Amino acid sequence: MKKNIQMPKLSEQMETAVLAAWNKETGDMVKKGDVLFEIETEKVVSEVESMESGVLEEIFFEAGDEIKADEIIAVINCD
Amino acid sequence: MEKKPAWLKVSYNKEAVDEVSGLMAKLKLNTVCKEANCPSLGECYKKRTATFMILGNICTRHCRFCNVSSGVVEPVDPNEPQHLAEAVNALDLKHVVITSVTRDDLEDGGAKHFANTINAVRKLNPGVSIEVLIPDLRGVDKHLDIVIGAKPDVINHNVETVRELYLGVRPEADYDRSMYVIQYVKKRAPHIKTKTGIMVGLGETDEQVYQVMDDSLKAGCDIFTIGQYLRPSAKHISVKCYVTPEKFEEYKKIGEEKGFHYIASSPLVRSSYRAEEALAGGKIK
Numbered sequence: 001m002k003k004n005i006q007m008p009k010l011s012e013q014m015e016t017a018v019l020a021a022w023n024k025e026t027g028d029m030v031k032k033g034d035v036l037f038e039i040e041t042e043k044v045v046s047e048v049e050s051m052e053s054g055v056l057e058e059i060f061f062e063a064g065d066e067i068k069a070d071e072i073i074a075v076i077n078c079d
Numbered sequence: 080m081e082k083k084p085a086w087l088k089v090s091y092n093k094e095a096v097d098e099v100s101g102l103m104a105k106l107k108l109n110t111v112c113k114e115a116n117c118p119s120l121g122e123c124y125k126k127r128t129a130t131f132m133i134l135g136n137i138c139t140r141h142c143r144f145c146n147v148s149s150g151v152v153e154p155v156d157p158n159e160p161q162h163l164a165e166a167v168n169a170l171d172l173k174h175v176v177i178t179s180v181t182r183d184d185l186e187d188g189g190a191k192h193f194a195n196t197i198n199a200v201r202k203l204n205p206g207v208s209i210e211v212l213i214p215d216l217r218g219v220d221k222h223l224d225i226v227i228g229a230k231p232d233v234i235n236h237n238v239e240t241v242r243e244l245y246l247g248v249r250p251e252a253d254y255d256r257s258m259y260v261i262q263y264v265k266k267r268a269p270h271i272k273t274k275t276g277i278m279v280g281l282g283e284t285d286e287q288v289y290q291v292m293d294d295s296l297k298a299g300c301d302i303f304t305i306g307q308y309l310r311p312s313a314k315h316i317s318v319k320c321y322v323t324p325e326k327f328e329e330y331k332k333i334g335e336e337k338g339f340h341y342i343a344s345s346p347l348v349r350s351s352y353r354a355e356e357a358l359a360g361g362k363i364k
Contacts, residue, residue: 008093010116011113011116012113013116013146013312040080041080042310042311042312042313043116043309043310044083044088044118044309044347045087045088045089046089046118046121047088047089047090047091048093049091049092049093051093
């Protein structure tokens with residue numbers, strides 16, 4: 001089963017955040033709890049943990065992109 | 080967006096955040112973690128801890144560093160003390176931190192509601208230590224007496240910044256009044272631990288920071304916290320500098336030498352961050 005990974009909304013006011021870095025590459029195995037990517041908001045950089053285990057199948061954005069909250073940024077294949 | 084220094088990195092686990100957020104919403108409770116957009120929210124919620132914010136989520140003051148909304152306040156919820164006590168129980172907290180917005184519109188500044196909340200928490204959760212982070216209650220003795228009378232373990236009132244920056248940072252507050260709050264609490268109830276804290280990175284000098292330490296100690300403060308000011312949005316007062324972890328260590332060392340019971344000083348320290356550890360004098364690991 002494929003799961004969409006969304007840009008988390010870290011606060012009610014957050015409209016966008018900058019994708020600071022990917023900690024995994026396409027094709028990598030990801031375990032639940034692994035840091036999948038980092039995002040930069042007004043205050044800090046947040047290391048976002050994966051909620052899924054599987055293979056990181058697709059990445060739609062690159063480091064440095066400003067992305068809207070809830071936008072789909074990647075797909076993990078959980079099969 | 081300005082690039083952050085490497086040490087301003089936190090973890091975020093959506094499941095943990097959703098779990099604690101869901102409980103708060105169910106019990107109609109506010110947390111300062113959420114309202115202040117605290118950078119440590121992810122870490123604290125993952126540990127199933129939070130700092131409750133009572134008396135609504137609208138403040139009557141307009142501090143230029145703070146993310147809590149100002150404006151028309153809501154009526155006080157009489158069920159809030161009981162709901163908060165239930166949340167402490169559900170989260171199985173051993174130490175609870177309760178703060179509030181400033182309510183200059185209320186005759187007692189919300190002191191009685193603080194006392195009711197302390198009593199409700201203690202009744203449902205005997206053995207839990209209680210820390211209140213109070214507004215200045217306009218420095219009125221009889222209002223402070225109401226909070227003191229409920230016998231919390233810790234009374235915290237944040238001085239927030241050095242005297243010289245008050246006008247630009249806390250225009251409706253008064254440095255001496257905040258020091259008076261600490262002094263009065265310690266004088267009336269020496270057994271209650273007193274606590275205060277400041278943000279740095281607002282343009283203060285080292286000498287000014289040490290002066291706040293000296294003033295706080297003279298007032299009878301036991302626990303002192305220092306953390307980096309982080310701007311919630313472009314509308315808030317700017318960060319003048321990112322203080323290095325080494326400088327925070329220096330502040331800690333000097334604060335300890337000056338005689339605080341406990342001092343927490345690092346970039347992501349907030350007044351309620353690891354508050355249980357501060358109460359125990361750093362013995363909890």
